[in-house]
Amino acid sequence: MRFVLGLVISVVLYTFSFAETTTTELLDEAQNSIKAAFESGCPTLAPYEYYKAETYYYIAREETSKLNTKAGNAAAMKAIEWALKAMAKRYGEE
Amino acid sequence: MRRILLTFLTAGVVSTGLAAQDQQKINLFEKQLQQDVKMLTEKIQKLYSLHVKECAPSEIAKAEAFIDAIDGLSYINPDTGQIERTEIKPIDKILYKNKAKKYISLAREKVYSDQDGDGIPCYQEIEQGTNPFESEKKVSKAETKREKTTQQKTAVxxxxxxxxxxxxxxxxxxxxxxxxxxxxxxxxxxxxxxxxxxxxxxxxxxxxxxxxxxxxxxxxxxxxxxxxxxxxxxxxxxxxxxxxxxxxxxxxxxxxxxxxxxxxxxxxxxxxxxxxxxxxx
CATH class of the missing domain: 3.30.1330.60 (OmpA-like domain)
Known part of the structure; x- marks a missing residue:
């Protein structure tokens, strides 16, 4: 019985761990995007876009630390979006 | 029995009254916040006509991001593919509003400031088509020096x-x-x-x-x-x-x-x- 219960719990946990994109994943991705933008020289070549991304990342961290993960996710997504915009501007795609 | 009923009734009335009062307070807070956000947005619009994006890009970007967060962020959920709107706590709204205010003031200061020391404020330099971060005087001094030497050579x-x-x-x-x-x-x-x-x-x-x-x-x-x-x-x-x-x-x-x-x-x-x-x- 214990074995079956353990199996069920582990299956449930396993399923849930792959079901959603977690806030941590989004925050990590946002941080990586901003880092890439920084290393490409976006703070000087596309400052508006870069600093917008940085501020959204700051908001994402703040909201996540206050357990408002939905707002954290939203801000992290925006941070990624603006970091990509900064890169696009820096490489003359805009 | 009557006493108990009466007590419950009184407690119910009092709690409903308090809840209504709270609701009114929240509404007043929301109203005030909306007014503030509107005012800040107008200020940003004004700064845009003064070339703030060129003079103070980082400050205006930060201010805009904070105002966006106060309004409530919306995003496309990567898992569901649906647009989701999120709200933040009132205390965070106050914090972000203050930060937005701070960055708008900084941006305004930069727009009106003379960043390269040539006596012309940044927004005017942009309108004139000169570089607001590099002094024209310095450039012209270097140019005149160069010109002097070339002039001497080609005087004849x-x-x-x-x-x-x-x-x-x-x-x-x-x-x-x-x-x-x-x-x-x-x-x-x-x-x-x-x-x-x-x-x-x-x-x-x-x-x-x-x-x-x-x-x-x-x-x-x-x-x-x-x-x-x-x-x-x-x-x-x-x-x-x-x-x-x-x-x-x-x-x-x-x-x-x-x-x-x-x-x-x-x-x-x-x-x-x-x-x-x-x-x-």
């Missing part, structure tokens, strides 16, 4: 030509596909007029330029029209037409690449070269 050659360009070099800019003089530049033209009136021996060369949009023939005509408009202005203000020479250069000699509207505006210009006669004449 220049004497033969009859006129040599003076240091008084100015330019004005035009709107897209227009050749009328903008009000903002009239003071510059008046300075040149006064200078020419004070020095009868001097001549002036006006060169009109355009941006990269349109055909070469059309832009040549437009560039010449720009130079002609200025010539007409100077003639109207008492300068003899013999002393004015005009040239139109369409789609040539850009100051910047034509990628952005600001760069194109900078390229749509007319430049003045005041010439003085050399001894050789």
């Amino acid at each position: 050659k220049e004497k033969k030509e009859g006129y040599q360009p003076l240091k008084l070099h100015a330019r004005i800019h035009f709107d897209f596909d227009k050749y009328n003089i903008k009000k903002d530049y009239l003071p510059y033209l008046n300075v040149i007029t006064r200078y020419l009136k004070a020095h009868d021996e001097l001549k002036i060369k006006i060169v009109g330029y355009t941006d990269s949009i349109g055909s070469k023939e059309y832009n040549d005509r437009l560039a010449r029209k720009r130079a002609e408009t200025i010539k007409k202005y100077l003639i109207d203000h008492g300068i003899s037409p013999d002393r004015i020479e005009i040239i139109g250069k369409g789609k040539e000699d850009y100051l910047f690449d034509n990628d952005t509207s600001l760069n194109r505006f900078t390229n749509r210009r007319a430049e003045f070269f005041v010439m003085e006669p050399t001894e050789g004449k």
Whole structure:
């Protein structure tokens, strides 16, 4: 019985761990995007876009630390979006 | 039994009253916040007309992001593919509002400040088409030094030509596909007029330029029209037409690449070269 219960719990946990994109994943991705933008020289070549991304990342961290993960996710997504915009501007795609 | 019922009833009425009061308080808070956000948005709009994106890009970007967060962030959930709207706590709204206020003030200060120490505020430099982060004085000093040495070397050659360009070099800019003089530049033209009136021996060369949009023939005509408009202005203000020479250069000699509207505006210009006669004449 214990074995079956353990199996069920582990299956449930396993399923849930792959079901959603977690806030941590989004925050990590946002941080990586901003880092890439920084290393490409976006703070000087596309400052508006870069600093917008940085501020959204700051908001994402703040909201996540206050357990408002939905707002954290939203801000992290925006941070990624603006970091990509900064890169696009820096490489003359805009 | 009656007492218990009465107590429950009183407690119910009191709690409902308190809840309603709380609701009213929250509504008042929301109202105040909305007003503040509206005011901040208006301030940002005003700053945009003063070229804040060029003068203080980081500050205005931060302010905009914080205001966006107060309004409530919406995003496409990567798992569901649906647009989700999120709300933040009132205390965070207050914090972000204050931060937005702070960055708007900083941006405003930068817009009105003279960042390169040449006495012209940033927004005016952008309008004039000069670099707000690099002093024109410093550039002109370096240029004059260089020019001096080249002039010394080619002094004999220049004497033969009859006129040599003076240091008084100015330019004005035009709107897209227009050749009328903008009000903002009239003071510059008046300075040149006064200078020419004070020095009868001097001549002036006006060169009109355009941006990269349109055909070469059309832009040549437009560039010449720009130079002609200025010539007409100077003639109207008492300068003899013999002393004015005009040239139109369409789609040539850009100051910047034509990628952005600001760069194109900078390229749509007319430049003045005041010439003085050399001894050789």
